Amino acid sequence: MAAQLPIPVFTSLDQAFPDLQTAAIQGVRYKEVVEEYEKRFGHKPTYIARAPGRVNLIGEHIDYVLFGAFPAAIERDILIACGPSLPSSTSGAAETLTVGGVRAENLNPKYAPQTFAPMLKTAGPSAQEEADAASTVHAESAWHLDINTRELRWESYIKAGYYGVLSRFFPAALAETDKQAHPVPVDLLFTGSVPSGSGLSSSAAMVVASTLAFLTVNNKLDGVTKGSLVEMAMENEKRVGVNSGGLDQAASVICTPHSALYVTFYPKLDAELIPLPTPRTSPRAVFVCANSLVVSDKVVSAKWHYNLRVVETLVGARVLANKLGITLGPNERPTFRVILSRWLGAPESGLDADGLKVGIERFLPEVEKLRPPREGRPAGEEGVTLDELVELSGLSKEQFHKVYLSWVEVEAEYFQLYKRARHVFTEALRVIEFREVCLRANAASGELPADTLVKLGELMDQSHESCSTLCESSCPEVDALCRLAKSAGAFGSRITGAGWGGCTVSLVAEDKVGEFIQKVKEGYEPYRALEGEKLREAIFATKPSAGAFGELFV
Ligand code: NG1
Ligand code: MG
16 A cells, blocks of 8 residues: 555645754755755756665565565665756856756765766667676667766666656657657756665665655656555666665655555565554654674675575575475576465465464474585585586576576675575564564554563564574674663664675664663774764664655745
């Protein structure tokens, strides 16, 4: 249901932020970005697109396997003031921007201004497009925007958002002959408060906000639902070179204040808003994000980290299917979620959360079939080599390469199928249990069941342990922060987001937040020198907040 709603458009800030305190804080940012826009481009913006970051409460590294996750949007967001470039614009550059050219600037001077325009492809495909065509990303569009997938560049996320809008709404064949079928030239000014590389999904916020900006400026927002914006943003973000799932984009688009989102991806995107349990008399609990300050550059390290997990789980699914006697076509690349359904004989329409829980519990013993031959060897050496993978897959070397490696770059001496599978299925179960605890607490009349927060905390702790030891997506600093959070009184604490650095999220009693932050500050070396705004940047309590929306200037 939540996914079928339209994208909210407001015409005033108080409509957009009914909470007075938030409206005041946002008011300052909106005013600054609008004034600065006018100064830089010589005309007023017509629209501000806003998309928030997210904190994933539980369900890590399982969205690309098509299991559900449980994120919430955070208050920190990306704002883009935008409008069509006018010929009267300052530098006169607009004249050169006739075919949907873009001028993009950022209030943060760290991100240099960019000018680019999509080209109608006349020659053969570029290397990047060939790579795209081999992956699941669609390559039917003949528009071309150069996205550098080797380096982390801020404008890549703008281009990614634009690509999706071009390929869906501006048929290139038409554009070749008809100037009316061209996108309009656009001026964009960005400002953001989601720390980048911290696991709070600044990237998804950028892509969602950019997609929304290009849709609106080109008058294409009619009929776009939250669900279709999520799907577009998911496709778009893959263009930056990370084969991500959809939890970030779903959270950034669909969330509402006070609720988390149980988002599932199989057989199709579905989302259920679940209010977080609120005690009536005892103190409330809040989620505190703490940034380890270890920046994980996901684009650059994808081949050893993120994309490697994607490949390990995909190959793991095929090997497990072989061991279970499930027949797969040579070109098929099903995920663990799909193999589970086939094993259960479940219909394509999928299972509800209760059915899925029972199914996973029945399936878990089967995961043991993936135990590696060298188990017990020093960590890292117990997995399977590439040659062994090919053999276990039952495919020829060429076919294996085509299906599992031709579209993605990964590097590993040993691949870990068992650990990843064990993480995926137990984490999927924890997500469902987390949802159940919330629903049970919300349904209780009077005070919450006494153990609600303790249970949520336990699930978060177990999730962290699994991310750290089975998914191996944590790092020593993040592990240390989680231990500190627990000793500072958190009900539970875990890594959030892709990992290898980034943030932790901890469940903490609201009346203890000040004390909690103080203890973590004293215990975590990189925080000791931080004070005031710098400290608030690194560790902060957050409330589930609203998903993406736009403000229109009429
Ligand atoms: P972040 O934290 O944004 O790097 C990534 C993926 C998600 C999900 C999580 C791990 C992107 C855009 N997002 O998040 O889809 O797989 O890691 O649970 O890459
Ligand atoms: Mg990201």
